[in-house]
Amino acid sequence: xxxxxxxxxxxxxxxxxxxxxxxxxxxxxxxxxxxxxxxxxxxxxxxxxxxxxxxxxxxxxxxxxxxxxxxxxxxxxxxxxxxxx
Amino acid sequence: xxxxxxxxxxxxxxxxxxxxxxxxxxxxxxxxxxxxxxxxxxxxxxxxxxxxxxxxxxxxxxxxxxxxxxxxxxxxxxxxxxxxx
Numbered sequence: 267x268x269x270x271x272x273x274x275x276x277x278x279x280x281x282x283x284x285x286x287x288x289x290x291x292x293x294x295x296x297x298x299x300x301x302x303x304x305x306x307x308x309x310x311x312x313x314x315x316x317x318x319x320x321x322x323x324x325x326x327x328x329x330x331x332x333x334x335x336x337x338x339x340x341x342x343x344x345x346x347x348x349x350x351x
Numbered sequence: 352x353x354x355x356x357x358x359x360x361x362x363x364x365x366x367x368x369x370x371x372x373x374x375x376x377x378x379x380x381x382x383x384x385x386x387x388x389x390x391x392x393x394x395x396x397x398x399x400x401x402x403x404x405x406x407x408x409x410x411x412x413x414x415x416x417x418x419x420x421x422x423x424x425x426x427x428x429x430x431x432x433x434x435x436x
Contacts, residue, residue, distance in 0.1 A: 268387060274359075274394050289395065293414055300400035300410075302353060309359050309394040310374065315385035325385075329378055 268349040269314055269322035275335055275342045276307030310334060313349065322346050353434040354399055354407035360420055360427045361392030395419060398434065407431050 277283040283305050290304040312329065316322035326344045335342045362368040368390050375389040397414065401407035411429045420427045 276394055276396060286395075289419070292418060293397075296417055298399070298410065298414060302398035302400070303396075304398075305396045307394040307396070309361055309392040310371075311361060311388075311390045311392070312378075313387035313389075314383070315387070325383065329383060332381060333377060334374070 267316060267318070269316055269319065270347050270349050271312045271314060271322055271326040272345040272347075273310040273312065273326060273330060273334060273342060274307065274345075275310065275330075275340050277305055278339055278341050281339045307340070308334075319346055319348065352401060352403070354401055354404065355432050355434050356397045356399060356407055356411040357430040357432075358395040358397065358411060358415060358419060358427060359392065359430075360395065360415075360425050362390055363424055363426050366424045392425070393419075404431055404433065 285306040286304045289306055290301055293301055293304065312326065314322060314325060316325055323344055323346050326346070330342050370391040371389040374391055375386055378386055378389065397411065399407060399410060401410055408429055408431050411431070415427050
């Protein structure tokens with residue numbers, strides 16, 4: 267079965283996010299004043315084969331731990347949906 | 352009211368995603384063989400002030416159109432949640 271795994275990766279609270287600060291400044295400059303904070307992270311979509319949803323989530327968790335996420339400075343969230351029902 | 356707007360930005364179908372290809376190759380190299388495709392996009396969190404949820408979504412839509420999204424090559428999705436209920 268094919269699953270689409272959506273991995274959201276974002277800076278941990280307290281970690282300086284220079285990209286987010288730059289985007290916030292740019293948004294304010296073009297008129298979006300009512301802005302408290304902006305944080306920029308990554309959105310990774312992975313289409314993979316797995317026997318069931320739990321296996322797909324487990325695989326995605328391993329991918330995050332081994333390659334995709336830097337746990338020192340980033341948090342992540344995993345969402346899974348089945349493709350081509 | 353403060354809202355957290357989550358903006359998911361990802362390459363349009365058919366657009367070459369070199370970053371995604373590189374990540375896919377790396378994942379395969381470390382043992383994740385059952386992989387069909389990987390696409391890498393951005394995940395932007397914006398905390399903003401708005402009168403209600405519809406206004407927050409409208410503001411986020413304008414931010415995407417004016418600065419955050421390149422509509423030629425990227426699609427996006429907006430999710431909103433109210434903070435500090």
